[in-house]
Amino acid sequence: MPCSIELTRVSQSFSNADSIITLFENLDLSVQQGQSYAITGPSGAGKSSLLMLLSGLEQPTIGKGNVVTGDHIASLDSIRSEIGFIFQQFHLLPELTALNNVALPLKLRGDKNAINKAQLWLDKVGLGDRAMHKPAQLSGGEQQRVAIARALVFSPKFIFADEPTGNLDQHNATEIADILFECCQQNNAGLIIVTHSHELASKAKHIYGLANGKLTNTSVTTEAHVPENSFENISRDTNQALASTAQKKQVLPC
Amino acid sequence: MLNLTIPLAWHYVWQEFRQPHQLLLRWVQAVLMVFIVTLSLASNTIQTYLEGNLQNLLGADAVLTQKANLTKEQITVLAGHSENVVKTSQIDATLTFNTKWQRTKLKAVGRDYPLQGQLLTSTSVLASNDNLAEVTHGGPKLGNIWLDSRLFASLSAVMGDVINVGEHRFVVSRLLVHEPDRLMEGHNVAMRAIINIEDMEKLAFAADLIQYRYLVSGTKSQINQLMQWQKQSLPAAKIHHKQGAHPLALFWQRTENFLGLASIILFFMAAIAIEQLAQLHLKKEQFFSAICMSLGASKVTGLQLSILKWFFNILLLIPVVVVISGICHWLVVNWLSTTFPAISWQLEAGLMAKTITTSVLLFAVFHTPVWLTLWQTSVPKLFQQNRKSISLGLVKLCALVVLVLVAFKYSDNGLLTLMLVGSIFITILLLVAISWAALTFGEKATQRFSGLIPFSLFMMKQRLLSKSTQILGIGLSTFLLLFTLMLLRDLGDTMVSYQRTHDGNVMISQADQQQMNAIKEWSMQHGIDLRQTKPYLYAKAVKINDQALDDFSQKPSDSLATLSRSIRLHWSQTVPDNNRVVQGKWWSKDTDKWQQISLEEEVMTDLGLTLGDTLTFIINQQSFTFTIAASHVYQPGAGSITFWVQMPATAVKHINAPHYNMASLEMDDDQWPLLGQMWRQYPTIRMVSLGELTKQFDNILAMITKVISGFAVMIIFLAVTVILSSINAFENKEKKKNCVIMSFGFLKKTCWQLNVIEWLITAFIIAIGAIAGTYITGMLIYQSQFSLVYQPNVTVLCLTLVVILSTVTLLGVYASRHSLKSSVKQLMADV
Ligand SMILES: Nc1ncnc2c1ncn2[C@@H]1O[C@H](COP(=O)(O)OP(=O)(O)O)[C@@H](O)[C@H]1O
């Protein structure tokens, strides 16, 4: 049974030496397993902090997050081990080969088939022949693919990706985005992406914008209103166009 | 070009002044320099002081003794092998004054005496303590004689009296307080007098009774050459030298070696610390250089900036180092001067400058990999994470070679340095082998199990390369620390045992059984330390191999002359602690074959005797024949009372003769008056005081012990610094690993557990490697450099293992607590 993570009326603020920074107040957000979400917004808006709250790694100042499975409500701690992360900086361990990097979460869980499963995932992200290479020998795009394989190899229910294409060029970014969305869908994992890229955001089923402490569901509003900014209009159009081609184009055998 | 970069570098030094890696680097470099400089200064002061003291006790670097005058040619050779030679002669003669007479060691010296050390004399008989004595240059004038205080007392003479030696008359003109070359003759408590060397010729003693002693000063190699020459050209002569078997000589050598070792160890620790920090430094410098280059500066400028920045940082440190180490040196000297008033602080700018320059060069050498990497890189490379370079290993190897050369240059004991460097290499190999084996086999063996331990093994095996630098760094420090501590303990033990068993300051040469009992009771009553007592009876040799003594040898010999008088025959079940059997076999306990003896080796050689020969003694008017079963020599470390001839304890039953005892006492200054009480009660006890001589000895021992403990504290402190900085250098890597593991959905607790397991495994490898290295080093260095027997103690080893395991694990876990404070959020934020 698919579950969902729900934040209801949460507020997050940090108190510095004398001032209090409030990132957002009374925020509601619900993400479902199997669905994809994009969160955009200016840097410093609190997107990463929001991911932390969703994953249960940090507690909001006010309010609480829950995991809802049907009628059953549990704390976020209960799905702690079923969440994977993907980062802008990839964060592969430099001393480990690609294969061992992917196998790492399985090994930690005591899976004796770790290496075989890891190899399978490397094949899926198209790096089957680079298994024995160290991260330093891989390009940024390839490193991020290894990171995707590593995040998904233990079949988590949710994947949190914090600007996964932020460090990549346009071409690689598109490829990575496709792989990420495909794989999450195949694995029935909920995907929550934080991104600056509208192209990437538009691939998500639900798009949110976080700015000035407010979370707005832009995927709904964009359909309702005709935007006045023509540049944004054009870019969104191209984005949608690109997204639809990417969805049609089966780049990999997920 | 440079006039632009210098201000820029200066600017950046201040910009980066508060950055953590600069702080750490500065801290480590400063601590190391302060230690190395303080150590050099202190050890220099101590060596100078000890040298002076030792000269006072030994009086020469070597003494060549012969029964005859050296020929002109021989003197030329001797002069060629030395810096300076002083001739003295010596004879056992009887002095008479009125009705009293006393057998005396009569020494004849010229104007050039003493060679080294101070000749102390006084015009007042009361001046037996040092304060009233004057430093005197040259011996007595013709017709004068100087007597020691005991001789004054036993002859009841006063200043200005005329005493006789044979037919010649001498005026007593001074009190002889201290003559520096006495100890070199071995252990001797005879009464002493000095005359002019020309008077000795006038006395016209039989030539074979005079001993000619040539006091020689020279370098170590000169003395060695001299000994070679003596062996070939003058086999009948004898050489005593500073490096010889004398206990003080042994101490001197040990101290010199320990100080040398300490400085080499400090250098290596410094190298390890810098090496570990360089990894951290490299990244920062690369980043800095990348920014410079991206702003249009050339590669050379980036490199220049980096070198200049480093140099300015060091320059800023130097005044601080000079002041702090000057203060430290002053404190050390002050601390020592409470016990040794003669020691004084001096500014030794030259030595300081030399040591600082050496340290700075050393630091530079260990920074070269950083600069070389900067030189090799290009802008795109700098921004990439990939900065593996093969030549880096080569550079590090070169740096190591330079370090070894510095170590050789710095220490004057090449063999010791070689041994230490050798042991360090062995330990490195051991650590590498053990890490590889433990991780490989550990991983293989646990592959089929799931859990955190197999995972840790897997991770460590995967990260073997980076892990092994850490293991090597900590392992080497632990090894050096362990070795120093072990050496310290063993040296300390030997010193203590020396102090416990060395002669004491009162020597009893003859006390009968009743007197001995009284002495025992008396010493117990007053808490006087009775150090040794050894029983003996008087025996006079009459026949060797059934041949009368006079017929046995035509060649006059010292030993024969002594044997023909009454000798002291000692009995003992086992080999005395201060003897070592060099030939034959010592008798078993309670042996029935009581008619066997052990003879001192020198006497054996002198008389040309072999095992199985027989000696016939007259003891208390009865004749007994003994077979020579063994031969022994004196070995220092357990008191100086030793006997030429020894027999089984079971023989005592069969021989009816009065028993006497030799003994030694250690008395405090305030206990001296008690001695008079003893004398009055038992006037026939033969007792001499060695107070002045043993006091110096005791002082030197106390000082060496203090100094060695001081250095050990330094090394412990430094080792902890190195270990912490090595952990620190890896903090970022660990942090990242922990974050990544948490991003897989694991709790902080799992990271903590993994961390503990990893440190346990690391500590285990380090402990095994360090202990094995210490063991090998002990085997290599102990005997040859410290004349100590290396006896590893299993319990101590196990205990050490446990201590290292827990300390390294605790230190590791404690120091990595920062890396556990990490959260996934940092992976999102950090660049
Ligand atoms: N633990 C914290 N303590 C104090 N301030 C924080 C903390 N975490 C985040 N912030 C602040 O909150 C703001 C939002 O951070 P972040 O969530 O990383 O934004 P974004 O990911 O949208 O760029 C930043 O200004 C940051 O300084």
Ligand SMILES: [Mg+2]
């Ligand atoms: Mg962010």
